[in-house]
Structures are given as structure tokens and as C-alpha cells.
Amino acid sequence: MAHLSELEAIRKSQILDAAVRTIADKGSTNVRMDDIARRSGLSKGGIAYYFSSKESLIKAAFTAHFESVFEAVSRELDREPSVFARLARIHLLFDREREEVGTGYPLIADFMYQAMHHPEYRPLFAGWVEGCVALLTGTLQEGMDQGLFIGMDPEPVARSISAIYQGVGQRWFLAPETHPRAWALTTLEYAVMGVLVPFLAPGVELTRGAR
Template sequence: MAPRPDPAETRELILEAARRCFARKGYYRTSMDDIVAESGLSKGTLYWHFENKRALFLALFDRLMGEVFAPTEEIMSSDAPVSERLRRLGVAVSEAIAAHPEFAAVPANFLLELWQDEEFARHYLAMLESLVEQTEALLQEGIERGEFRPMDVHEVTWGLMALYDGIILYHMIGLPGDLKTRLVTMTDLVVEGMRKRDNS
């Protein structure tokens, strides 16, 4: 008797199949039948794990967010100058997103629809709040070490989040250009504005 398939492995197989389909055809042009064919599983198995295409996309988005936020703790806690750590964060975020081409050229109206999903919004905001707390602490460290001039770290942090989100959103809906270059360029610009001057 053949061993029963591991549910976690089956779920991962489905997610990888969906990732390839979304990357190849985009969200709206990908059907659940496409994902069934790509995975080699039955339609019943697919629907047992995921209610619909939206649920699949949300699961992939959750994975992306996990990969985006995964390196933050190590970067934040390093001994490098604060300005360099901020730069590394921009690089880490861009590399995580670049590893997921299924999120390139996602229709903007679908991204807006996601925010109407209470569970998604709550989950994303919880992750974002954790990143905000870490970034505030990092900026405060920069002030205390004499790298940055005095400032409202809470407001500056949310400004940084909005800046990053805007750049990433434009990338996801298909704006041409290199995401890493844009994030690093904007990070450098912001860091330069925060630097402590001799007369500060």
C-alpha cells in the first residue's frame, strides 16, 4: 500500500505550481485548471487545500512577506553603521521580491481588493507594526550614536514605510526599472537627509 501523501508537502507542491502559473500568465489569466495541470494533482486535492485562486494568491503573498521580513532581525542587530543597515534592508527587500516573479505586474485593482479582506489587512498590519517598531529603534540608535540629527522617529519611520510601499507597488503593477536600484537610491537620499550636520 502506497504511503499517504504528506499534506504539508502537497500544499507546497500546489503553491509552487501556482507560483509558476502566476509568473507565466499573470493572476487574472491563470485558472484553477491551469494550476491543476501544472501540479499534476487532482482538482479535488487542489480545492481541499485551497478554496479558490484568491486563497492561493494570499498564501503566496504571505510567503513573500515572510521572506521580506525574515532578514530584518539579523540586519537590525548587526554592528554596522545604522545608515548601512538601512541600505541593507532595501537590498534585502528587493531581493526577496525579485525572487517572486509571480508578483510582477499584479493588477492594481486586485491589490486594492486585498485591503478589503479583513484577515489579510490584519495579518499584514501586524507584520508591518513589528517592522515599524524595529525601524524606530534603529533610527533612535542612529541619533544616539551621532549619525542622525534629532527627529521624530515615529513619523520618519512611517514616511519610510510609505516610500517603500509606493516603490514596491509601482514595481508590482509593472513599472519598468530595477527595484533594487530604486530602493537603495531612495534609502540613500533619506539617510543623507537625516545625517547630523556639524552645526546640528
């Protein structure tokens, strides 16, 4: 029984991974179950055993992908030596060589479109937003605990920073000729510094170029 459970988990993971990559390539509106079956190496019947509809598979793929990304980012942040180094590490989201970047931006844009026209997708998109906010909130709270910030409510500040990241990131990803990486990182640096400066404790300074 344990072996069967492990096999099912592997197959389900194969399907979700194939769905994520196919959605990122084609967009969820254009994806067919045949496309996902071909990419996963399983039959349509095999996919139907785990997911009753294309919509349920797409929603599960979005959720599973970003849960995995958030876990990976959290582990990377834990390796950073300081709060400010963790905040600066967001520059990794502006590296097209990273697989999660090339997949993540199209996936987010796709679900923004779906959420705009289909209210049932909005909780999924909201869940992604809250995942981003939670990562930043934890880092800012640690800064409060260390005395780096004073008078800060970390959650709304994290919400502001995550909104800045999202807007700048979409411009950079979709229009790199006019919004290159250097522009994106400089814009983020100044914008995030502007959000944080009012809360800096006396004697604490933010320095540019910590990336």
C-alpha cells in the same frame, strides 16, 4: 499520523509555491486552477482538498509568500553590524537576480490592483504594508536605544521610509529604461537621509554610499 501531517504540509507548500509563481507570471485574474495544478504537479482535486476556491488559494499564497520573505529579510538584517547598515541593506530589493524580487514586485502590483477593485483584498495588502513597517520600526527603535536618534517616534518614520521604498521600487521595476537601478538607489539614499536627518543625535552623521 505525524507522517500524514508532514506530507500534507509538503503538498500545501507545493501548491502555495506554484500559485505564487503562476500569479507572478500571469496575474491572478488570468490564472486558472489548471495552471496551478500543472505547476504544482498535483491534480485539481488535490488542490481543492486544501483550498476550496481559487480566491482562497490566491489570498493564502500572497500571505504565505510575504511571511516567508519577511522572515528571510529579518534574518539578513540581524547579520548586519549596525543600524545604518541595516537601513542600507534595502538595496537588495533592487537586484533583479534575487528570486524574491522577480516574484515579489509582480505579486504586490497584482494585489494592489485587486485591493483597488475588491475591498476584501485590502486587509491582505495592509498586512503586507505593516510587515514592511514592522521591519523598519524595529531597526529605528534599535537606533533610538543606541542613542543614534533623538525625539523620534519610530513607527511613523518607518511608515514614511517604507512608502518611499515602495514608490521608487515600482518605478524601477516597471520602467527600468527611464528609472534605472542607479537612479533608484540614489533617490532612496537622498530621500531616506532627508527623513532621518532631523532625528540624528549630536555628533552622529549619515554618510552617502553606504551600500
